[in-house]
Amino acid sequence: xxxxxxxxxxxxxxxxxxxxxxxxxxxxxxxxxxRLEARIMANVVAEGEGWWQPYQEWMRTGLVAxxxxxxxxxxxxxxxxxxxxxxxxxxxxETPRTLAHQMATETTxxxxxxxxxxxxxxx
Amino acid sequence: MxxxxxxxxxxxxxxxxxxxxxxQHERGLVVQAQGGSREAFxxxxxxxxxxxxxxxxxxxxxxxxxEDAVQDAFLHAYRALDRFRPxxxxxxxxxxIVANAALDIGRRRKVRDADQLxxxxxxxxxxxxxxxxxxxxxxxxxxxxxxxxxSVIVLHDVQGYTHGEIGAMLSIPEGxxxxxxxxxxAALRRMLVDMRSAEP
Numbered sequence: 001x002x003x004x005x006x007x008x009x010x011x012x013x014x015x016x017x018x019x020x021x022x023x024x025x026x027x028x029x030x031x032x033x034x035r036l037e038a039r040i041m042a043n044v045v046a047e048g049e050g051w052w053q054p055y056q057e058w059m060r061t062g063l064v065a066x067x068x069x070x071x072x073x074x075x076x077x078x079x080x081x082x083x084x085x086x087x088x089x090x091x092x093x094e095t096p097r098t099l100a101h102q103m104a105t106e107t108t109x110x111x112x113x114x115x116x117x118x119x120x121x122x123x
Numbered sequence: 124m125x126x127x128x129x130x131x132x133x134x135x136x137x138x139x140x141x142x143x144x145x146x147q148h149e150r151g152l153v154v155q156a157q158g159g160s161r162e163a164f165x166x167x168x169x170x171x172x173x174x175x176x177x178x179x180x181x182x183x184x185x186x187x188x189x190e191d192a193v194q195d196a197f198l199h200a201y202r203a204l205d206r207f208r209p210x211x212x213x214x215x216x217x218x219x220i221v222a223n224a225a226l227d228i229g230r231r232r233k234v235r236d237a238d239q240l241x242x243x244x245x246x247x248x249x250x251x252x253x254x255x256x257x258x259x260x261x262x263x264x265x266x267x268x269x270x271x272x273x274s275v276i277v278l279h280d281v282q283g284y285t286h287g288e289i290g291a292m293l294s295i296p297e298g299x300x301x302x303x304x305x306x307x308x309a310a311l312r313r314m315l316v317d318m319r320s321a322e323p
Contacts, residue, residue, distance in 0.1 A: 016261065017280045019257055019258060020277065020281050021281050022258075023258060024181065024282075026180070033172060036193065039190075039194055040194050040197045040198075043194055043197070044198060044201050047201060047202070
């Protein structure tokens with residue numbers, strides 16, 4: 001080593017860079033990488049097999065049943081809505097006549113003069 | 124000059140198909156892994172763990188932290204795999220996740236590790252006495268740098284990443300990576316110059 005700094009390309013101190021590279025050199029033992037891979041994959045597998053894994057089949061069945069229930073409820077609701085709408089329309093169109101109105105407008109079997117009078121004076 | 128350019132061209136011509144093949148193979152593995160194949164994901168781990176470790180090691184102070192960061196990063200990647208578009212480079216995407224995981228570990232362990240020396244790899248230097256001191260100084264100097272400066276100098280000077288790639292990994296502008304590198308080199312040089320001056 002000298003007192004002069006050895007400056008390399010891009011203003012880099014080659015000696016420091018060399019030392020840095022040695023300091024940060026990746027392990028070259030294949031066993032090290034196999035262990036790291038095994039560790040990573042153990043984590044990944046554990047992630048895939050969470051506490052819910054044994055219940056996954058039940059969950060699927062439950063989801064299907066819930067789907068059927070929701071569909072049935074939606075159908076019933078639609079049916080009820082149609083029925084109530086029909087009732088509302090009927091109630092508007094077919095307003096029941098009052099007894100007074102019925103008597104006043106009933107002309108069957110009456111003479112023409114009486115029938116005409118009833119129709120004219122009907123409420 | 125012309126020879127260099129020609130040599131580069133020859134190298135490109137010869138390596139391009141291999142690189143394309145590698146990318147295609149990797150894309151296939153990503154698609155399979157997205158489809159639920161753990162074997163394909165394990166193959167991706169095998170392909171990328173060395174680079175991932177290097178990125179993590181550049182950011183963390185110890186090898187153990189780097190290993191934890193790599194492990195966390197691959198788990199994050201596995202969880203987010205369905206959001207990854209296979210036409211993108213998997214390595215660059217993974218490196219960003221690794222850098223984030225390493226920075227996160229660094230934040231969590233900053234206080235605990237403040238007084239510990241980073242673990243070193245036993246690679247012999249030319250002169251054990253001087254080099255051991257240089258290494259000790261270097262380690263001390265690296266610890267005195269900010270986390271970002273240390274990451275940038277190691278990612279650039281040791282791992283060979285460009286300023287742009289480092290910026291993308293650490294979520295900083297390219298200019299900031301460049302400036303951090305300049306300051307980190309200057310600071311390390313200042314710290315080492317005393318030792319050099321003292322030598323006979």
